[in-house]
Amino acid sequence: MSSVTEGAFVQALHERGLRATPQRLIVYRVVRRLDDHATAEQLLAAAARELPNVSLPTIYATLDLLEEMGAVRKVPAFGGTMLYDARGDAHHHMVCRGCGTVRDLEADVDDRTAMAIASSQGFRAERAQLTIQGLCTNCAG
């Protein structure tokens, strides 16, 4: 699911026998409003503005759910943190090994050969993304 409406989200939940709680709707809304990456902590802050005492465990649980539903992608970052990203279109990342910052990179990368090789090895390949490692302007100085 990468639907645009909240109604479709509610429906997708019900199809899985899951309940449409206010917490889930808000996390869904907040994540999709994002055009960048965010940590669970940041998403909690955003969600809490609309629903004062959502809890971090709920945020994590909902993000895992959204990932399974294909509405969010989880990106492991340096520093042992996960980042959540709701951008549906293919894009890549620049990650600074100094400060750990992750920035989007708009570029076309042909990953078809790589995907095909992965699949031929029995790996159920879902998406590919390029991570460029290096130092951001700040950390390079």
Add this chain to the structure above:
Amino acid sequence: MSSVTEGAFVQALHERGLRATPQRLIVYRVVRRLDDHATAEQLLAAAARELPNVSLPTIYATLDLLEEMGAVRKVPAFGGTMLYDARGDAHHHMVCRGCGTVRDLEADVDDRTAMAIASSQGFRAERAQLTIQGLCTNCAG
């Protein structure tokens, strides 16, 4: 430095005003013997066989040092773990979002455009790697 001899490593350390301790030499040796990824914990186990009470903090410190020296690459995995990889040649990764396992993928990916775009934005791009996300044979079943 991506030198092959241990002597060159000792020299590289001295050039930086750092000391060539047995711990550092052993971690260097153990990491280079690797042709896969390993966690700090696994590297500790391997190092401990040669030097019975190396400590985890030393392993981490040394790995960070080796990363700065370019002898090792640090790969963030799912599950908040870092993996260390001493392969010098370009290669890519398949990572299973089920169990977190990372496997090497031998494939050619043209990342030159992406690298160029990153650089043009002031990012000091060092390396690029493709991460294929999906489910491994086990987790797909």
Add this chain to the structure above:
DNA sequence: CTTTTTGCAAATGATTTGCATTAAC
């Protein structure tokens, strides 16, 4: 009403830090 989902508090696991001691140079 039944079963899922929540929030809270506590547990876990990877990595880091503080500090006295040891060992390179």
Add this chain to the structure above:
DNA sequence: GTTAATGCAAATCATTTGCAAAAAG
């Protein structure tokens, strides 16, 4: 001899788990 590097124990931080109370269907 000096100063950097080590090992240990304790701290930290992101994420997860257990469980009783609340709420969705």
